[in-house]
Amino acid sequence: MIIRSLLTEDNTFNNTEDIIQWIKQRNKDIEICVEKIPLKSMDKWIFDEDGCLRHKSGKFYSIKGIDVNTDYEKIVHWQQPIISQPEVGFLGILTKEFDGVLYFLMQAKIEPGNINGVQISPTLQATKSNYNRVHDGKSPNYLEYFVNAKPQEIILDQLQSEQGARFLRKRNRNIIIKVNENVKLLPDFKWMTLGQIKTLMNYDNMVNMDTRTVLSGLKISDFVSQLDNTEKMSCFGRDLLLSSLTDHSIFRTAKHLSWLTGLKSKYDLIVEPFPINKMKDWKISEYEISRPDEKYFKVIGVNVKIANREVTTWCQPLLQPMQQGLCAYIIKKINGVYHFLVQAKMECGNFDVLELAPTVQCLTGNVYASELKPLFVDYVLNAKPNQIIHDTLQSEEGGRFYKEQNRNLIIEADDNFSLDLPPRYTWMTLRQIYKFLRFNNYLNIQSRSLLSILNYM
């Protein structure tokens, strides 16, 4: 039933074009004004004595400073601001079967940092603070379905990480539930098939990061019970299915575990609190916390005004990237089975030192000219058109990042591509990737974004 949802765009309620028009219309209907204001003018936000920015309530998130020591790469010591949000958030998608096809209840949601206003979002994005308010009538829409979900209604339920370079050990509960009861359709919500959502991911910045991470956990082979399902698959989809079913990988999972254990043991990552106002590479000015060399990102303060049926206004800090990012998986058929070239990558906010990242994950622009230029960048950027399986711009979380988008690429290696591996890289089948994915904190969010994009139709 998930497989039927995955392999169809036939939607009883809305065809794909309707959905695209709906998002466009929502963007027209909702007026959003995001104005950069002095950091100290943000209502309800305060600078503490260390230059840390936090909400007066003590809730939501804060911008803290950290000092990082590691022996991972050329840069062994630095300081930076980072988003601290210790609560585990809920990212939930509610599903329901209609006529044998599973539909996903998706929301047209506006976030102040979104490059284009409204994006397709999960049914629910809620923090634990929201969760605890479930009984006072101000709780988020549909929260009660998730809070009261019975074990047999749960399709997927994983704790997964956010961007390790920007968030300090942040995790969300990624959950998909399937209910039988009637579900009231609220104005900002529509039912979509999984196939439709996959198709919408071919558009730039249409499907938000939260949707992509939740859907990344769905392993296709868990839902293919009959081979005749594969008739609707593309050749590529069938190849992916094989990669997620087969035991024929060039390395055993035990070897991957040993490789990762060795790397996690080898590299130190020591992260300690450090006052932002004492960092020599970062300056706090009236409008931003930024680096004079304009690298990485800056922290800005915004006043947000959203006018729809009613006017809502608030202030919050956002992280604005200084460069676009690039996330690319190189995949290659080895002995007839697609393998993904996976990298074990350290980021300072990682929960567990290293996570499994795409083959290439880096900033663009001046990075390419520097000694920090990562492996495989040239290969990915010089891929021939017939090697490019996917190429879009995808947004990061617009509730925390200001107009951040990363190029998401999936590249098929040519016949001459070497199977030899640098130390932090390995080849995994989809089946092996999903073995790691179901446990916490193995696949990073950039990996998961690319996995979610894989299209079987």
Place this chain on the structure above:
Amino acid sequence: MIIRSLLTEDNTFNNTEDIIQWIKQRNKDIEICVEKIPLKSMDKWIFDEDGCLRHKSGKFYSIKGIDVNTDYEKIVHWQQPIISQPEVGFLGILTKEFDGVLYFLMQAKIEPGNINGVQISPTLQATKSNYNRVHDGKSPNYLEYFVNAKPQEIILDQLQSEQGARFLRKRNRNIIIKVNENVKLLPDFKWMTLGQIKTLMNYDNMVNMDTRTVLSGLKISDFVSQLDNTEKMSCFGRDLLLSSLTDHSIFRTAKHLSWLTGLKSKYDLIVEPFPINKMKDWKISEYEISRPDEKYFKVIGVNVKIANREVTTWCQPLLQPMQQGLCAYIIKKINGVYHFLVQAKMECGNFDVLELAPTVQCLTGNVYASELKPLFVDYVLNAKPNQIIHDTLQSEEGGRFYKEQNRNLIIEADDNFSLDLPPRYTWMTLRQIYKFLRFNNYLNIQSRSLLSILNYM
């Protein structure tokens, strides 16, 4: 070959009684004097301004203070000293095949905190500092085999946690390698079969904690390729084998993952640095850091003198427990398959909030009379003799803990034992437990100690 090693005590080199005599003899030959001295008199150790105890070199470990906030149980806020040792240590066992049987190279190792001096230890216990000295000739015995191990020589390689109540996020690399080359047998080392080591675990405080954690990762069913191997197994061993092979568990692993995701999302664990000398429940006196109510543990300083071929002397702090501990698994045949009653337990030093702990893991003594008395304690302590599968005292790491031993119990539930589960408890087959065990930080060290004890003969 591992299975043959597991199911035999026939050792070409040393029979089991010889090994016991050898350990006794080592204890006689080696004179160890551990003298409690004033904390400030410990050579090369200093108190810093916060009351933190650390080595002058900045290496080894330190005793730090932490402040803990959680909503896990009745006690929601406390402060305590804790051992900080951010480096990943090596716990390694070297193995080699002789006449088709795998032998494990074990060490008779003395530690100042050992209740009985010498215990059977892995081939190698080394820190990263040791590792980095590999080329200066002062490296630990046999280190080079582990540092240079080729992937095909690695039998097991896992990153596993230490005691979460005593160590702040400490982990070790648990590794077993198999070599073909000749291995020089040094005086403190002997070759043992896995079956012998299992038998020696039936003695109190004979096999040290480090050995137990490394061996816990060996999953019996991975090494049973032919059913005729099972002839040498006990009935109970065959039942355990079934539990580690079967798909017939009452809950699916996806349900366990969702259960654990829910619990990890539900409970907050916020651990922050806090000066020991400002804690109201802990006092620093001349000889110890302890609680006036004499609960939990105290930090003491010792001067150690070991006289064998030469005299070695040094000072170090140790943690001395104020009560013995109890670790017990309740197991039960459900639909003909043994299931283990697993608990998700929070400890403040845990790497990831909750780890999978034995059914009962607690301090003994006055705890039983308090409101903190854990579930299932009475059941375990009142088990009839025919329900007791294992009952020994096992030591904690004598390099950090002073004469600490915990009672390790495995109890078979009677027919009337309810299958109903309190929220933080679940039933798992051995196969499911090992699925979690091979990934980092799922099974806590008390669980792993009990798993290592399971005897198939």
